[in-house]
Each structure stands twice: as C-alpha cells, then as structure tokens.
Amino acid sequence: MKKLRMAVCTAIVLMAIGSAANAEEFSPKRIVSLDGGTTETLFALGAGGLVVARDEGSTYPPEAAKLPAISTGHQLNVEAILALKPDVVVGRNRSMSGPGMHILEQAHVRVVRLPDDPGIEVAQLRIKNLASLIGKEEDAKKIIESMQTDLDRLEEKKKAVSGEAAPRVLIVYLRPGVVMMMGEDSNAAAMTRLAGGRFAVPGMKGYKELNAEAAVAAQPDVILCYTEGLEATGGADALWNRPGLAETPAGRARCLIAMDDLLLAGFGPRTGDAALQLFDRLHGQGTTVAKAHP
Amino acid sequence: MTRTVPYKLVFLILLAALPIALCVAAGMGAYSIAPFRIPAILWDRIEGEGYRVLLYIRLPRIFLATLVGTALALSGAALQSMFRNPLADSGLIGVSSGAALAASAWIALAGADSRIGLWGLPTAAFAGGLATVWLVWRMARTNGATPTATLLLTGIALNAIAGAGIGLLIYCSDEEELRGITFWQLGGLNGTTWPLVWAALIPLVPGLVLLAPLGRALNALALGDREAYHLGVHVAAIQRRIVLGSALAVGGAVAAAGGVGFVGLVVPHMFRLLCGADNRWLLPSTAVGGALLLLGADTASRTLAQPAELPVGILTALAGGPFFLWLLLRHKREAFHA
Structure with a gap:
C-alpha cells in the first residue's frame, strides 16, 4: 500500500x-x-x-x-x-x-x-x-553521496553491535498536560529502526495519549523525544516526574534522548547524519543524554 | 402515582458497590498484575515493578477518580436543587468554563516556555474556575441578595464569553497547542500522582464538607426561595454555601482531571428517576453514584485502548448516556416530577 x-x-x-x-x-x-x-x-x-x-x-x-x-x-x-x-x-x-x-x-x-x-x-x-x-x-x-557515506558508516557500526540486544525505544511527544506516544508508522519510529533501535510498543500506530502503566509494561530502555517539546514542558526533570516514565528501565537509568524534530523526523538532506547521531546516542556510552543539540 | 424504589435500598446498594468497584479497578490495568496477588503485594511491600506500578500509578489514579466523581456529582445535585432547574450543573456558575478558559490560555500562551512544569496547568485551571464563580456571584448580586434567576442568567452569559475566549485561543494556537486544549477539555486522570491527589484534596475536602449536609435545606429551597425563608431556612447563606462549596469541589476536580463532563448533570437525575427528589437521600447517593461512574469510566479509559488512553470524558458520556436514556424512557411519566 x-x-x-x-x-x-x-x-x-x-x-x-x-x-x-x-x-x-x-x-x-x-x-x-x-x-x-x-x-x-x-x-x-x-x-x-x-x-x-x-x-x-x-x-x-x-x-x-x-x-x-x-x-x-x-x-x-x-x-x-x-x-x-x-x-x-x-x-x-x-x-x-x-x-x-x-x-x-x-x-x-x-x-x-x-x-x-x-x-x-x-x-x-x-x-x-x-x-x-x-x-x-x-x-x-x-x-546523496554524502548521505550514503553516512549510511555506510552506520551499517558498519550496526554490524559491530550486532551481538547486543537492540535498545527498546519509547518515542514520546510532550505537550503541556499530555504525554503522547508516536506509533510505529511515525517518521521518528522509522528513524529509530534505521539507527538500530527497537520500537517499544509494537503494533501501536498513529499518535495517542500514553497510558502511564503501559509505559512501564513496554519496558523501554530509552525515551526519545523532540527537543522543542521537552523544553516547552519543563525539561528532563518534569519528564521524569510524569507518572509511569520514572518506573521504566529508561527512567531508572535516566536515559533520555532529545533531538530536534526536523533532524530526527524530517528525512531531509541530513537523514544519514541524523541516523548516525541517534545510533551513537542509543549505543554509545553517552546514552544518558538529558539534552542534545542538533 | 410513583412507582419508585425505596431510597435506603438504592443508597445501600450503591454503597456496597463502591468497595467492589474499587477492588475491580485496582485489579485491572495495562501493566498486568494478578488481582489476587495485590493484597500480598501491598501488605508485604514486595518491592518491585509491580509494587511501584500499583502504588505510584494505579492507586493514586483510582483514589482521585473516586474523589473527582463524588465532587462533580454532589455539586451537580446541589446546584440542580438550588436553581430548581434540571439542566443545571457546575457549568452554570461558571466554574467549569472559567477553568477551561484558564487551562486553554495556559496551554496556548504560557505553555510554550513554562518552567513551572506539571503544576502550572492545574493551578491555572483552579484559579480560573474560582475567579469566574466570584465574577458571576458579584455580578448577579443585587441589593444584598442574589436572586437565583439572575445568578443563572449571569452564569450563562459568562459561559458564552468564556466559550468565545477558548475559541479565540484555539484560533491562535498551533497544532500541538490545539491538541493540548482538546485533550484537556475531554478530561483525563492519566497524569495522577500522589502529590497531585494531596493538592486536589485541599479544595475538594472543604467543598464536599460544605455541600454534603445540605439535604434538608435543599428540600426547603425546592419549594421556592420565599417559602424556604418562611420555613426558617436562611436562603442567602445556603446559596452562598452551595456556590462556594461547588466552586471549591468542582474547581479542584476540574483542575486535577480536566473537563470531565456529564457526571454532574446526569448522576443526580439517575437517582431522582429511580427514587425521587428527597435531597436528604439524593445528596449521599449521588456522591457515591458519581464516584462509581467515574471510577468505571476511568478504568475503561486506561484499559480499553492500551497501550493508549481513551479520554475519560468520552467514556462518562458513553457509559452514562444510554443508561440515563433507558431510565428516562422507562419513567417518562415520573420524569416530569423530578
């Protein structure tokens, strides 16, 4: 289709x-x-x-x-x-x-x-x-050539970690008062898969309010969100204060990745660069990034 | 010619249903915890994910749903009796629309660079609700008295203005803010934490305490302001008490749960259709009935669409509406006396 x-x-x-x-x-x-x-x-x-x-x-x-x-x-x-x-x-x-x-x-x-x-x-x-x-x-x-170079490097890096379990990623969209989650059909989910992450709520489509308990049940290792939404809702501290998120494995390890929405989900000319950046944050030692700049 | 059920029976059935509903609600959720293990988990404090989900996510939410349902239904019942108008609910004294306007303004204007985090929105909603009630009350006051009809019309006028304000904010907001406003208006208890519950108790408890013992006085008011006065009821004081109590109870409820509709309007009517309009029984039964309705609706809202949430306002209307309609059709004749 x-x-x-x-x-x-x-x-x-x-x-x-x-x-x-x-x-x-x-x-x-x-x-x-x-x-x-x-x-x-x-x-x-x-x-x-x-x-x-x-x-x-x-x-x-x-x-x-x-x-x-x-x-x-x-x-x-x-x-x-x-x-x-x-x-x-x-x-x-x-x-x-x-x-x-x-x-x-x-x-x-x-x-x-x-x-x-x-x-x-x-x-x-x-x-x-x-x-x-x-x-x-x-x-x-x-x-396109430079994008391809980035993507080739990404493939090499993916091969290097192929033995490890892929990190489970919960993609949230933060607005005042509501935590929405983005479904597996979203651009951000596509980028997550490209960067070697595993989507934490398989089967979820669209764009829905996240149930606090379901966040725990999904057992995400990482919470991924847009920088803009995070800043608009009081930053990382406020995020971990939302019920549910703090009780996840990601919450206990304070694993949060914030990326600019155009970079993360734009699939524009920076696609390869974005995938590399996300891969590094998902797998690198610097996973516990509270705030990242594009 | 009334073919009604005894007051006491309905009240006792409702009262008995509440603990059962609480247990069922505690046993259900997106994170699966075996219902029969719950007492053991809580009693022995078996630390672990299940314990934390139960204690920090599910229980505060169930507790708040019960309280909010009680507050909305009780104030709805009191206001309907005071206005002698079956369509009255907390919206009419402006508390819901004022709170909605303030919450929308917060989301559309302040939300973008708020550092106050999770507390700004409920605080704004509560303040907005209270301020609007105060405004309605002050404007309706004439020569030291507050005629019920004037109060009603002032409330309707301010509702319209608040509605226009919300419309304007929706017009000015971008897509995400629009979504925030819409979801707030549909209500939801997803963000409940214990601190939020404690904060909500501050206005809710005095509100409920003001409203709950008013049965006898409301029965007198049902005859008319003048008649009630001759029966020895201090009409102005009772009015003040109802408006203040409703403002506090509904303000707290709406601040914590967003614009949950329908509970305050319909739960009192359900009881009136079943039993009759004696406020001494109506008030406590409605309070328990409201708690049951919201508890049920909220349980459905967090389990039906998992891992997503259904806005609870949709479910209160969906659960209560058909039942109310059924009652209405069955008791068509009595409905005119209710």
Missing part, C-alpha cells in the same frame, strides 16, 4: 516536472515551501535564495527561519501565498491537502507534491525531484 502510494506520488511529481520541462524550460524564481524538510533541501541545494516563504516548521538552516512563515500547520492562507506571486508551491503530500491547493492551481501556480513516506529511498527521491525542479541535479548528487 505504502509502496503504491509512493509510486503514485513519484509519478505525479515526475509528471509535474516533465510537463514543466516540456514547456519552455521552466525554472522557478519564487518558491513557497510548505514543509521543513523541503525548505532544508532547497537550501542545501543552494537554492535558498529562491524561497520567498515557508511554513512554521521550516526552522533549519537558520537563514530559512528568517523567511516569512505563511502557514501554521493547520491553516493555509492562500491569499497570502498568492500575494507573494510564487511560481511554485512545493511541499509534502500531508501539508498539501485541503481546498487551498486547488485554488492555487487555478491561479496558475505550479503545485508540486512530494511523497511523505519516511525512509532513505524516499528521502533521496525527494532530493532528486526537488533538484530537477530547479535544475540542480549535480548538487543533489553530492548531497
């Missing part, structure tokens, strides 16, 4: 780009990016200057965060986008739903949808797709 969706998305992207290529060498001058990973990729390709607006999740690199934010996740201001006179609006499928896109297309703005799915192949595919949209195929090759 996922594969099919991916294939369809790829086809759509390729068609969009193909038709662009047919019509008088389309090269965008003003791009609106509606997704953090996409913005990051555009900057990595050296096309940051073309981006005129971003969504709120586009926080990396720091120059991207200075651009005007046009959408706030659940709301898309179509008029504000049109006012910027973009020639391309690009993002991942999830951020491109809703009637707004249709209006943009009617206004002859090219809407490019990239596939959502996590994973290395899709991450590389997205970079290639974006590169061919702006004619930066060479830069894409470099990014």
Whole structure:
C-alpha cells in the first residue's frame, strides 16, 4: 500500500516536472515551501535564495527561519501565498491537502507534491525531484553521496553491535498536560529502526495519549523525544516526574534522548547524519543524554 | 402515582458497590498484575515493578477518580436543587468554563516556555474556575441578595464569553497547542500522582464538607426561595454555601482531571428517576453514584485502548448516556416530577 502510494506520488511529481520541462524550460524564481524538510533541501541545494516563504516548521538552516512563515500547520492562507506571486508551491503530500491547493492551481501556480513516506529511498527521491525542479541535479548528487557515506558508516557500526540486544525505544511527544506516544508508522519510529533501535510498543500506530502503566509494561530502555517539546514542558526533570516514565528501565537509568524534530523526523538532506547521531546516542556510552543539540 | 424504589435500598446498594468497584479497578490495568496477588503485594511491600506500578500509578489514579466523581456529582445535585432547574450543573456558575478558559490560555500562551512544569496547568485551571464563580456571584448580586434567576442568567452569559475566549485561543494556537486544549477539555486522570491527589484534596475536602449536609435545606429551597425563608431556612447563606462549596469541589476536580463532563448533570437525575427528589437521600447517593461512574469510566479509559488512553470524558458520556436514556424512557411519566 505504502509502496503504491509512493509510486503514485513519484509519478505525479515526475509528471509535474516533465510537463514543466516540456514547456519552455521552466525554472522557478519564487518558491513557497510548505514543509521543513523541503525548505532544508532547497537550501542545501543552494537554492535558498529562491524561497520567498515557508511554513512554521521550516526552522533549519537558520537563514530559512528568517523567511516569512505563511502557514501554521493547520491553516493555509492562500491569499497570502498568492500575494507573494510564487511560481511554485512545493511541499509534502500531508501539508498539501485541503481546498487551498486547488485554488492555487487555478491561479496558475505550479503545485508540486512530494511523497511523505519516511525512509532513505524516499528521502533521496525527494532530493532528486526537488533538484530537477530547479535544475540542480549535480548538487543533489553530492548531497546523496554524502548521505550514503553516512549510511555506510552506520551499517558498519550496526554490524559491530550486532551481538547486543537492540535498545527498546519509547518515542514520546510532550505537550503541556499530555504525554503522547508516536506509533510505529511515525517518521521518528522509522528513524529509530534505521539507527538500530527497537520500537517499544509494537503494533501501536498513529499518535495517542500514553497510558502511564503501559509505559512501564513496554519496558523501554530509552525515551526519545523532540527537543522543542521537552523544553516547552519543563525539561528532563518534569519528564521524569510524569507518572509511569520514572518506573521504566529508561527512567531508572535516566536515559533520555532529545533531538530536534526536523533532524530526527524530517528525512531531509541530513537523514544519514541524523541516523548516525541517534545510533551513537542509543549505543554509545553517552546514552544518558538529558539534552542534545542538533 | 410513583412507582419508585425505596431510597435506603438504592443508597445501600450503591454503597456496597463502591468497595467492589474499587477492588475491580485496582485489579485491572495495562501493566498486568494478578488481582489476587495485590493484597500480598501491598501488605508485604514486595518491592518491585509491580509494587511501584500499583502504588505510584494505579492507586493514586483510582483514589482521585473516586474523589473527582463524588465532587462533580454532589455539586451537580446541589446546584440542580438550588436553581430548581434540571439542566443545571457546575457549568452554570461558571466554574467549569472559567477553568477551561484558564487551562486553554495556559496551554496556548504560557505553555510554550513554562518552567513551572506539571503544576502550572492545574493551578491555572483552579484559579480560573474560582475567579469566574466570584465574577458571576458579584455580578448577579443585587441589593444584598442574589436572586437565583439572575445568578443563572449571569452564569450563562459568562459561559458564552468564556466559550468565545477558548475559541479565540484555539484560533491562535498551533497544532500541538490545539491538541493540548482538546485533550484537556475531554478530561483525563492519566497524569495522577500522589502529590497531585494531596493538592486536589485541599479544595475538594472543604467543598464536599460544605455541600454534603445540605439535604434538608435543599428540600426547603425546592419549594421556592420565599417559602424556604418562611420555613426558617436562611436562603442567602445556603446559596452562598452551595456556590462556594461547588466552586471549591468542582474547581479542584476540574483542575486535577480536566473537563470531565456529564457526571454532574446526569448522576443526580439517575437517582431522582429511580427514587425521587428527597435531597436528604439524593445528596449521599449521588456522591457515591458519581464516584462509581467515574471510577468505571476511568478504568475503561486506561484499559480499553492500551497501550493508549481513551479520554475519560468520552467514556462518562458513553457509559452514562444510554443508561440515563433507558431510565428516562422507562419513567417518562415520573420524569416530569423530578
């Protein structure tokens, strides 16, 4: 199912780009990016200057965060986008739903949808797709090569620890008053598997409030969360004060890994780097990291 | 022509059901502990994961569910009798909506850089609830008295304003804050720790103590403010006591458990439909009934969707609604007298 969706998305992207290529060498001058990973990729390709607006999740690199934010996740201001006179609006499928896109297309703005799915192949595919949209195929090759180098190193490191039991990872999402857990279909879970961790609540999908007892029953060795959520909810001390988490093996050893959400779950150009970082924290002696910087 | 069940019987059945429900609740959970080992675990203090799960996660939660259910149902019963309005509940004096507004504001505005951790949200909710009740009370006061009708309408008006405030906050909040607000409004006892239980007891106990002995006075009030006065009831003092008691009890309950709806509205009606409206029996029975409903709903909320949580507000409505409807249809005729 996922594969099919991916294939369809790829086809759509390729068609969009193909038709662009047919019509008088389309090269965008003003791009609106509606997704953090996409913005990051555009900057990595050296096309940051073309981006005129971003969504709120586009926080990396720091120059991207200075651009005007046009959408706030659940709301898309179509008029504000049109006012910027973009020639391309690009993002991942999830951020491109809703009637707004249709209006943009009617206004002859090219809407490019990239596939959502996590994973290395899709991450590389997205970079290639974006590169061919702006004619930066060479830069894409470099990014993908360096990603591959990281991933090869990761494979070696994984082989070195293949005798040990993989650490069980519980991925939580912290908001004031609620601890949510992210399911095995989340990007963060995909990154965890890539980095050699074991998902602690197999079968859990989506995005649900975590039952305190179930956290203990899952017996996680590590709690993984986003840096932003951890800081917004009072840091590591407040986390261990939540009922349940302190009683887990991770809680007793105070094993907490916090990573920037775009790095951990973006599956953008830093995918290989992120997987290496997570691997080191999961397996290295420095597992007891209370706070980590991207 | 009433075909009702004796008061005493229903009260005793409810009272007998409570310890059974407590034991069942203690024996269920996402972390499996054999129910028959629980007494041994607690008695011998067998240190280990099971003991800690039971003592630090499950028991405080069960305890708080019982208390919150009692507080919501009791204040609902008292307010319905005082307003002589079957639709009244703690929402009408503004405590629930005020707490919801303050909690939403906390999540949307302060939540982003709060260092106060776990205590900020309940404190804000409690303060918001109390402040709103005070506002309703002050505005409804005319010439030293507080006519019930004015109090009711003031409450409705402030509810609407608080609702608009919450709407505005939802509009301003990002996706995660939105989720926080929504989940708070559905209620939940997942975050319960002993310190939270002790903190909740500070307003809950005085609130319950103020409300519980009011049966006789409420019976007099049911006849009308003037009639009650002639029966020797100090109407203004009783009103003040009910409003203060409800504000403390519901404020504490909502601060600890979020916006658990339905309990305060429906549990008193269940008892009225079964037995009748004598407040001397209604108040204690409703208190126990509310505890039972919330205990049951919370047990379901932490076990049905494991390892996830179901918001308890959904379950109180889901469990109580059909039962209430069944009672209503069976006692259609009596319902008009209730």
